[in-house]
Structures are given as structure tokens and as C-alpha cells.
Amino acid sequence: MSTSEQQQNAPQDMLNVVNFLRSSKAGLKNRVGVLNGKRVDYFKGKSAVKALLSPAYAKTKNTPKVTSEAEAHTLLHSIIPFTFFLRVDRGEPVGSASSPKTLQINQMQLFKPEEYYAWFYEGSQWTNYVGGIAMVAVILAGVMFPLWPPILRLGVWYISLVFMGFVGLLLAISVIRLIFYVITVFAASPGIWIFPRLFADVGFVDSFIPLWEWDLPKKKSKKKKSADKSDKAKNVSSGINTPDNAVDEVDDSGMSAPNSRSGSRAATVEDVPDEIS
Structure with missing residues (x-):
């Protein structure tokens, strides 16, 4: 039985899981390898487990529920017989160190998080079809621009003027x-900066809010401040003198003796009389 026939025999819920893993919603880290002289995508098992435990998978419909890593392992192992992906062994790079690595199908097909699996399924192709049709339509429209009605050509000219004016502004x-x-x-x-968020990663309207702003240095984050306070507290508890927190020694009578330590550390020089021969 061929790979396509095995994939067609897969239950719908399994197919939904595979479509999720193959989509961008899963966040699956796909790598490129060479299998039998052809470039294929492959992934690591623990990356698929992480995708099935993500909130994005929990929102999917008509898919088996996964609440633990053990359930994810079982589900991924049950998908292997339908040859959407197969376990492979990774070898040396084809050329340089940065080139794709060679892959070889392992005879023992099972799922383990530390193993690698090559894709034999491209996923839903309707987006590629729509994109191809749209690209062909745009190219044909551009080629046939002289045949457009005068009203459409005038409208495109006005739109281009507005766009160029916006860029110039x-x-x-x-x-x-x-x-x-x-x-x-x-x-x-x-x-003072006018429109300080003009080039920030925000919406169009938020790029022009506020109107102006002083060029003040950024404040330290709260994490850094809390870390500094904890370090100071540790120094005080351990009796270490710091520029901000000085620790005085206290004798038995309760009086502080700030100069006792410095006095003990200071070196003294005494005159020694010459020995009488």
C-alpha cells in the first residue's frame, strides 16, 4: 500500500491533528534534511509533544484531548502507521557544516521525544492554490493595463498619487x-521628540500618540531594583560593609564601636631601643 493510500485511510480526528502540527499555529520547529536525495522537513519528537500540550491545540475542534505528556506520546505513536511522518536517523551534513543533514528511515517505527521524524505530508494546499491564482491574476491585470477602461486607469493613477504622497509625508x-x-x-x-512612537511597533493611530515627549533616559526595571534590594539585605545579614549599608560592631554593653575594626586593621610602628653591646 502506498503512502497516499495509507494517509487516506486515517480517521478524521487523526487527520485534524496532523493538519494542526503542519500548520503555523502549532509552532513546530521544522528542519530541512535530505532523504533519498530529496529535501524533506523533519522535526524532533519533543517539539511535537510541546505543540499538543499548547493552548492552541486545546482550542482545536474534532481532535483527541491531550492533557499530559503520556497522552501526547500515545497519540503521536498511533499516527505513525498512517505514514504522515516516519522515524528517521540523522547523519552527517551533505556538504558543509551548515548544509542539510542526511536522513535515513529507521526500521523500528515508534515514537520517542528524543528521536527525529520526517514529514511525508504537505498539509492543506488550499492556501497555496489561492495564492497562485491571486498572483496570476495580478500579473495578467498588469499586462492588460492598456486595455483597462479609462475610469479604472484614472482610479489607479489617483491611488498611486495618494500612496506616494503618504510616503513623502x-x-x-x-x-x-x-x-x-x-x-x-x-x-x-x-x-524633545515629535511623535516619539512614529517608528515603534504599534498601530497606525498609536504611532502619532503622544504628540511630543522629552528624551528622558529609561528607568530601571522593577526586577533590577528588587534584585539590588535583596543583595543589600543579604549583605546586611552577613555583616558585609557596603557603600550604602554600613554595619557597625556592637559590644556586649550595647554601644556601637565603629572604629574597633578599623583600629584593629591599622598598622602601628614603635621605636625599638638599640641593644647595648
Whole structure:
């Protein structure tokens, strides 16, 4: 029986699990290897276990529930007979150290988290079909642009003008905000940024909020502050003197003797009389 026939005999819930693992939602780390002279994707077993225990898998429908690593191992082992993926042994690289490594199918097919498994299933292809059709449509539309109706060509021209105007506006704002910042560095230190979040990884509207902001240094994180406080507390408990926390010695009477340690450490020089011969 061929690989495609075995895959067609798989239950629907198993097929849903495989489609999840093959999709980007699973976050499965796929690597590229060479099997029988062809490039194939392969993954490590523990990466698939992690994907089945993720919140993304818990949201899937018509799939077996997985609540522990043992259940994930059992489910992945039950998928192997349908040849969606098979256990492989990884060998040396084909060429240089950075080139794909050679793969060889292992005769003992079972699932172990530390082993590697090669894909023999490409997943759902409808996105590739839609992308290919869209690409062909765009190319045909561009080639047949002279045959477009005058109204459509005029509309495309206006849209291109708006796009180029928007790009030019962003460039103008970037230059103006840089010039204004340089001026304010000398006139009103530490300087003012116009649209400080213009190039931040935020939404379009949030890029222009706030309107301006002082160029102040970033504050230390709370983690660093708490770590500093814990270090200081350890130094105080252990009796170690630090610049911020000085520990004085206390005698039996309850009086502090701050100079007792420094006095004991200071070196003294005494005059010694010459011996009488």
C-alpha cells in the first residue's frame, strides 16, 4: 500500500491533528534534511509533544484531548502507521557544516521525544492554490493595463498619487522631527521628540500618540531594583560593609564601636631601643 493510500485511510480526528502540527499555529520547529536525495522537513519528537500540550491545540475542534505528556506520546505513536511522518536517523551534513543533514528511515517505527521524524505530508494546499491564482491574476491585470477602461486607469493613477504622497509625508515628518530634536537638545536639554512612537511597533493611530515627549533616559526595571534590594539585605545579614549599608560592631554593653575594626586593621610602628653591646 502506498503512502497516499495509507494517509487516506486515517480517521478524521487523526487527520485534524496532523493538519494542526503542519500548520503555523502549532509552532513546530521544522528542519530541512535530505532523504533519498530529496529535501524533506523533519522535526524532533519533543517539539511535537510541546505543540499538543499548547493552548492552541486545546482550542482545536474534532481532535483527541491531550492533557499530559503520556497522552501526547500515545497519540503521536498511533499516527505513525498512517505514514504522515516516519522515524528517521540523522547523519552527517551533505556538504558543509551548515548544509542539510542526511536522513535515513529507521526500521523500528515508534515514537520517542528524543528521536527525529520526517514529514511525508504537505498539509492543506488550499492556501497555496489561492495564492497562485491571486498572483496570476495580478500579473495578467498588469499586462492588460492598456486595455483597462479609462475610469479604472484614472482610479489607479489617483491611488498611486495618494500612496506616494503618504510616503513623502512620512519622510518629511522624519526629517522635521530630527531637526527639531537637534535644536531642542541645545535649547531645551535633554531634547524633545515629535511623535516619539512614529517608528515603534504599534498601530497606525498609536504611532502619532503622544504628540511630543522629552528624551528622558529609561528607568530601571522593577526586577533590577528588587534584585539590588535583596543583595543589600543579604549583605546586611552577613555583616558585609557596603557603600550604602554600613554595619557597625556592637559590644556586649550595647554601644556601637565603629572604629574597633578599623583600629584593629591599622598598622602601628614603635621605636625599638638599640641593644647595648
